Amino acid sequence: MRLEAHVVVPGRLDAEITADPGDVVAVVGPNGAGKSTLVHALAGLVPASGHARLGGRDLLPLPPQQRGVGVVFQDRRLFPHLTSVDNVAFGLRARSRDGRKRPPRPAEARAEAQRTLDRLGVGHLGDRKPRKLSGGQAQRVAIARALVTDPDLLLLDEPFTGLDVGVAAELRIELAQHLAAFRGVTLLVTHDALDALTLATRVVVLDEGRVVQSGPPDEVAARPLTEHVARLVGLNVVRHGDELRAFPPAAVTVSRHRPDGSARNTWSGTVRSAAPHGDAVRLQVATESQTLLADVTPAATRELALTPGQEVWLAVKETAVTRYPTVER
Template identity: 55%
Template sequence: MSPYLDAHVVVRRPGHTLDVRLTAERGDVVAVIGPNGAGKSTLVRALAGVVPLDDGRVVCDGETWDAPATRTEIRSRGIGMVFQKEMLFPHLTALGNVAFGPRSRGVRRRAAEERALAWLARLGVEDLAGRRPAQLSGGQAQRVAIARALVTEPRLLLLDEPLSSLDVGVAMALRLELSRHLADFDGVSLLVTHDALDAMTVANRVLVIDDGRVAQDGTPAEVARQPATDHVARLVGLNVLRGTSAGTSIRLADGTTLVSTTPARGEVRACFSPSAVTLTVGEPHGSARNRWPGRVTSVAPHGSAVRVHVDAAAGLIADVTPASASQLGVVPGAEVWATVKATEVSVYGGQ
C-alpha cells in the first residue's frame, strides 16, 4: 500500500541542490530540522507548489501534485500553511481571516463564519474574532493563523517555524496547544523548526536535512539518542567533541585528550549531556579523568537549571543548579574548570 505522502523533491539552485525523499502516513507529525541553508524552507515551499520541482514527484492521498508532466495549482493541493510571521490579511478581522479559506472554496458566508468561529474557540481566541491583526499580540495572531490553516481540513499541513518569533512563555503555551491539535489532525504535518522542544515534544518523526540531503530520519528518541550530525546533537542539547580515537583515548581537535569507556579507532564523535559536566572554580581533585580549564562565555536560564557555555575543549555546555551557579560565581568571563566522567561519554564512529 502506498504511503499517504510520497515525495521526492529535487530543486536545483546555483551552488546548491535540494534532493530529499520523504514518505509519511496519516497522522504523522514530521519535524524538519537542520542548519541554516540546508533547504528546509525550500522543501516546504516545493511541497506547497510555491517552488517548482526540477525533478522528482509529490503524491498525497493518492493524488499526484507534481511529476514530470503534472503540476497541480497551489489552491488545488489541499494544503494549509503557517509561517514564522502570521501573514494575516490586515484588512480582515480574525474571523474574516479564518473564514477566508472556506469562503474561497464556495462555502456560504454564514457557514464559513460558523466554522471559523469554532476553530478560533478551539485555539482559545474566539473573543478576539472582531479584531484586526494590528490589534492582536504575536501569540494571538499566530493562533489565528493556525486556525486559518486548519479550518479548511487540509491533507497536508506545512508549518515553517511558526513559534520562532514568539516570546518563550507564549511559545511554550502555543506549543502545547499545537501538539494537541496536531495529534487530532488526520493528514500529514511538516514542522520546520530550530527548537529541540518542537522536535522532541510535538513530532513523532524527525527528518534531518544537511546540505540539501537527508542526513537522518527517525523517531525523536532515536535522533536524540544517536544524532547523525553535530548540528542535531547540539540542538538536542548534547556536547559533541570530534577527535581521533585510539582505544579509549580520544585526541581532540584542540590537542587535548578525552577518555571514554568505549574502545574505538579512527575519527569519532564523543557526546555527553550538559548535566554530566561539573564546574568548579579551582582545579578538581576527584576521580573524573576528563578535566579542562576554561572561561565562561555565556550564562542563561534553561528550565530549572542554568546553562553555562565554557570555551574549553572546543566549546562545552554545562547545566548546573541556580544555587551552584550562584555559589561558583558563574558569570561571563569567570575562570572555571569543567570535568566529565569517562562513563558519561558516548562514542560514535570509528571502528
C-alpha cells in the same frame, strides 16, 4: 493518507520523506538546510521536481489551491485589510481540491471560519484586523486559516517564532491538542528541541538540503548524527577527526585546577555565563576551540566562585562519552 515524497529544488533541496496519517514530522536542521524550501515546494510556492504523493495523488504537478495543503508561515502572512474571520474564510473559499467542487457561499464560509476561530480560542476577535492582534492571537488566526480547509497535509513553518516564551508554551499545548485529533499528515519545521520532543511522532534532520537522519524523537535525541541536532537536544559535541564525541552537561566536572584523576577528556576555559537550569546551574565555558556546557550544583557554584570571567578546568570521564562517526555528505 500516506505521504511519499522525493522533492528536488536544484541547488537547494533533494529530500525524501514518508509519513503515515496522523504523523507529526518535525523537520530540523541548521539555517540554510532547506527546511523552509521543503515547505514552500510542497505548498506549491516554489518550482520543484520529483514527486509528493499523498494518498496516491502527486501534489507537485497541481496548482496550490488544488493540493489540499494548509500552511502556517512563521511570519503568518495574514491579509492586513481583512478581519480575522474573513482571513480564515478566504482560505476556505479559495480551496478547490479537484477543480470542480463548489466553494462555499460567503455566509457559509464565514460561519465555518467563526467556528474554527472559536476552537482556537480567538472567536471573540473575529472582527479585528491583524494590526489589532497580539503575536499569539495572530498566530492562532493563521493556524485556524490552515485548519479550516480540513487539509490532507498541514505545513507549519516555525509557528512559534517571535512569540514570548509564555505565549509560545501556551500555544504549543493548544496545538498539540489539535494535532492529536488531526487525521492528515503534519510537517512541523522547528529549531526548538522542545517542539520536536513534545509534538512530533517522527523527526527528520535536514543538512545541506538532504535528509541525514530520521526516526522517532527519542531515538534521534539519544543518538544524533549531526552536531546541530546534538546541540539542539542539549549535548556537548566535540569533533575529533572523523568522529563525534558527545556527552551531556551533567557529566562534566568543573574545577579551578587541572584535574589529576582518571578523566582523559579535559579542557581549560573561561566561564561565559551561569544560569539556573532545573535544580542545577548551567555554565557556558569558552574553551580554545568551542563553548561547552556544564551542569553544577548551586553549592559548587558558590564554593568555586563560578562567575563570568573565572578560569576553570572541565573534565569528562571516558565512560560518559558516546562516540560515533559523522554522517557522510
